[in-house]
Amino acid sequence: MDDAVARALAYAKAARPGFVAQLKDFVRIPSVSADPRHAADVRRCADWLARDLRRIGMPRVRVIATPRNPIVYADWLGAPGRPTVLIYGHYDVQPADPPDAWRTPPFEPTVRGDDLFGRGASDDKGPLFAHVKALESFLRTRGTPPVNIRCLFDGEEEIGSPNLVPWLARHRRALASDLAVISDTRMLGPDRPAMTYSLRGSLGLELEVRGPRRDLHSGAFGGAVHNPLQALCEILARLHHPDGRVAVPGFYDRVRPVGPDERSFMARRGPSDARILRDAGVDRPWGEPGYSLHERTTIRPALTINGLSGGYQGPGGKAVIPASAVAKVGIRLVPDQDPGEISRLVRRHIARLAPPTVRVAVRTLQRARPVHLVHRHPGFQAAAIAYRRGFGTVPVLLRSGGTIPVVDALQSILCTPCILMGFALPDDRMHAPDEKLHLPTFGRAIATCIHFLAEVPVSLSYNEIH
Amino acid sequence: MDDAVARALAYAKAARPGFVAQLKDFVRIPSVSADPRHAADVRRCADWLARDLRRIGMPRVRVIATPRNPIVYADWLGAPGRPTVLIYGHYDVQPADPPDAWRTPPFEPTVRGDDLFGRGASDDKGPLFAHVKALESFLRTRGTPPVNIRCLFDGEEEIGSPNLVPWLARHRRALASDLAVISDTRMLGPDRPAMTYSLRGSLGLELEVRGPRRDLHSGAFGGAVHNPLQALCEILARLHHPDGRVAVPGFYDRVRPVGPDERSFMARRGPSDARILRDAGVDRPWGEPGYSLHERTTIRPALTINGLSGGYQGPGGKAVIPASAVAKVGIRLVPDQDPGEISRLVRRHIARLAPPTVRVAVRTLQRARPVHLVHRHPGFQAAAIAYRRGFGTVPVLLRSGGTIPVVDALQSILCTPCILMGFALPDDRMHAPDEKLHLPTFGRAIATCIHFLAEVPVSLSYNEIH
Known part of the structure; x- marks a missing residue:
């Protein structure tokens, strides 16, 4: 030395x-x-x-x-x-x-x-x-x-x-x-x-659903007004197919396939499903069918809700229909997905899902290839x-x-x-x-x-x- | 005098x-x-x-x-x-x-x-x-x-x-x-x-979805773990039918029908749809078909999400899959619905909707006939x-x-x-x-x-x- x-x-x-x-x-x-x-x-x-x-x-x-x-x-x-x-x-x-x-x-x-x-x-x-x-x-x-x-x-x-x-x-x-x-x-x-x-690349979005002009008493108005919290859940629940795939049309179109050699190398050298589950502290896997958990978190893109907020969040309950509700959504991208194109596809999908009873705004927080x-x-x-x-x-x-x-x-x-x-x-x-x-x-x-x-x-x- | x-x-x-x-x-x-x-x-x-x-x-x-x-x-x-x-x-x-x-x-x-x-x-x-x-x-x-x-x-x-x-x-x-x-x-x-x-009567519930044992980095684990925020949205989105009716089986079974005389009295004396929309500060009605907004908020029961929380809620974004997510749900009841029975029906429905990838707990916050x-x-x-x-x-x-x-x-x-x-x-x-x-x-x-x-x-x- x-x-x-x-x-x-x-x-x-x-x-x-x-x-x-x-x-x-x-x-x-x-x-x-x-x-x-x-x-x-x-x-x-x-x-x-x-x-x-x-x-x-x-x-x-x-x-x-x-x-x-x-x-x-x-x-x-x-x-x-x-x-x-x-x-x-x-x-x-x-x-x-x-x-x-x-x-x-x-x-x-x-x-x-x-x-x-x-x-x-x-x-x-x-x-x-x-x-x-x-x-x-x-x-x-x-x-x-x-x-x-x-x-x-x-x-x-x-x-x-x-x-x-x-x-x-x-x-x-x-x-x-x-x-x-x-x-x-x-x-x-x-x-x-x-x-x-x-x-992976990254695209951070903030999704806001606005309903009534002010918070409402849910006893007085419950059943007559589309609740922004409910509308937000309805939209977010439709960003994935039930099997775990992202439901945004065109989302996977530009994903570059990874060849069998590299997939086999990843299977040998990368963490096993069991290891990833143990690291995550969960019992059961979830996500896109046909890929190992290591692949789902590296060579495949993912869409994750990072935060939800709206209405009453303190101890006990509160009878309220809030004026708005917000979600933070993080998308991980793989070659050759482009953050700008994915942003457009997600916005278009959300606009299609948004019911006429509420207003939905999507803001970009950050993006990286x-x-x-x-x-x-x-x-x-x-x-x-x-x-x-x-x-x-x-x-x-x-x-x-x-x-x-x-x-x-x-x-x-x-x-x-x-x-x-x-x-x-x-x-x-x-x-x-x-x-x-x-x-x-x-x-x-x-x-x-x-x-x-x-x-x-x-x-x-x-x-x-x- | x-x-x-x-x-x-x-x-x-x-x-x-x-x-x-x-x-x-x-x-x-x-x-x-x-x-x-x-x-x-x-x-x-x-x-x-x-x-x-x-x-x-x-x-x-x-x-x-x-x-x-x-x-x-x-x-x-x-x-x-x-x-x-x-x-x-x-x-x-x-x-x-x-x-x-x-x-x-x-x-x-x-x-x-x-x-x-x-x-x-x-x-x-x-x-x-x-x-x-x-x-x-x-x-x-x-x-x-x-x-x-x-x-x-x-x-x-x-x-x-x-x-x-x-x-x-x-x-x-x-x-x-x-x-x-x-x-x-x-x-x-x-x-x-x-x-x-x-x-109306009232039943307040708190719904908690638990996933990983601790908060996870959504870059490292996004795509491989069922996100409690997403699972919560998926469950909440299925508490209503798309037309606005509550989707809990048996929910309406005991609702006492109100006769045509009283409905006509309510239509004459109660607030109009336009008035309720104006009071609520919304442009469009929502809810159970076949009833006026006054009826939807008085002689018909309603299920409302009163609060959502989980993950990151501050300014900007955070790449996180949280360990848990919570919703507050308020249900308004009409004669002859019983809070105890409705609580059982809602819990059973949620248990059926809950995927095996997360754990779901429902707590009663309050109830009134x-x-x-x-x-x-x-x-x-x-x-x-x-x-x-x-x-x-x-x-x-x-x-x-x-x-x-x-x-x-x-x-x-x-x-x-x-x-x-x-x-x-x-x-x-x-x-x-x-x-x-x-x-x-x-x-x-x-x-x-x-x-x-x-x-x-x-x-x-x-x-x-x-």
Whole structure:
């Protein structure tokens, strides 16, 4: 092993307790991007991260204002002739609701056993921080990282990166990089590292049904007025066929079939139905017939109701017909579905279902195209070697059902190939109460990031980028 | 006119501004019975009301503790040989949500024009207070009311009077009365007083669908897990036929047909479809074919979703499949439907609809039987005369779609005939934001209550009570 790598690893090992303490400070800041009431917290979190990047010795660090949440950017470009690696991560987090469902408060990070509990611990503050701490380990020992570095930390990933993408487009030349690495995906278990080569796209919609001009007494008007809550249920119930297929006409038309070789590879290497059911905590599968659960969540699209609200939601009952009712609907897309086209098809279907007794409005919350990565790229190989050194085993190649909107932007706008080095575990409860980070995995992730930077080959040319 | 009545009316007229100021203090107390967080406010409201009853000169006033909210009881029994009138009202109020939808805060009573805005102003603090102020007007002038009086003010009407009813049963002998009067129903307009002779019953259910053991990331699991939000919509969408009829088998079996005479009377005297649509603020009717909107809301039962909640409800979106989803369902019943039997039919229907991929639980929130009043009773006649004197016009006889659970209890447990003297207006927004009381109507209501107590005949015997 390279002596510089050995020294960086030794530094990281000795500094581990300090790294965890810093990570707790990072998780303590409620940087919830979806909720405007947390806008000041998101800015405070960006400043905290920028301060840490300055502290570890990154020579140029900027907090870049956008119309909503800032981008944290840092670079070290002191090795002309060597490749430039762009590290993308996001410091914003999902909402923590319902807060009562947490064993310990979501923004009071708490270590129990091997795990650090807190919103964002695993998605994505811990994995982002593993890269920062790998950089620190080189900067504090060797004095420089082995390659040129750009850090690009997003404050809006959980709301679809609406401001990062246009900013990337405006600065595409200044941001030129040879390889981008993103750690916002999952492994299969603590000893089963994984690299994701495919992500679903995403389309977020909000559906509002409006009925009477004001809330009505359901004793006085029940039976004479079409209840927006009922009309909403009637519409939502008809977005799927009874067998689990999405009922929107044309929805599957552009879905690219996956060949038998890859399906057989996925069946061998991907999680089994039993494993997915266990991870989900459900007894019975559901969904599109003819596909395994791994396939249903990766190579097949899905439509999910993410939230329902309307009428009285407190304890006991209330005799009310509300003026309106709202649903949040999330659609996961696969190649070659286009978010714009799917949005039009869903809107047309809903317009057809909407009864004349209510008014229905559909708003787009966010959209992102599905992506497919080139896994024969030399950067991919460097990451695989790094995992073998950090975890003692080669990573599994995986498709993911999730969406990272920036991946498409990095590949199509910056023309920079991306690799997805996952460090989250299936039971990390990303997006759910009691989200946690497995601290031994966090330690190995830092080591893997150190190895990765050392393994990036001088030449990253690859002629199959698409 | 009786000189005592004239003096009571003069007192009430002079005291009007003070009465309104007192009513504002009454409305200011957020006595929301559905929400346990307001339990102390409900108690404070009971104490406020008891204090006012003592102040006006009621000789015996008690605040009676129950397992939940107190009953306020007062009596004046100084006229042996004369009839005893029981005045029932409720000092608890509906929840004020959503508070943002109010022009002025729900518990900061505000006069705009002729109206006093605030939660409970019309339902039922204003009408209850009209009776109290009528009593005050006699006590402060004549020194005594013209008949014996029992005041029975409930703190749990909006949650189905769960503790009042057993208390009535325990004290049925001590509470013996000749007539009960309740002012918790509507008129047809400021110059169109109305007496209600029929109320729908009520069955409140809470339906919970549980799926995964914890909230899931909808990117990772969307397409493989039956979403409780979706399953809930699928079940709720099948509680009605597409034409608006309730789809629960057996639901209509015991509905007593109403004869052509009464339907024709209702068509002549009741509100028209156009009027109901205007009051509701909707453009198009909905519901069971073959019946007018007045009939659909009075002589026909109805099933209404009163609330939906589950998943993410904040701004923007969140990629989540929640562990559970909840609906509140309110059913209005007509003679001879029985709440227990309907509850069993609905549960059986839901159990049949529930897919094996989720678990469904149904809880009963409250239940009350429908009631039909005897409108040839002499007390009814006294009330009609009082309206003619107070409003200058005879009251219309109405069926109401609402439910007052205590009416059934007063009639079946105390064997006391009830009359319903409504003072609320159709646009008072009972149960909705911006609830208000029309102050000129409040003034006439006090006068009507004064006339009513003076008109109650010495003999209230009537041999058709059933």
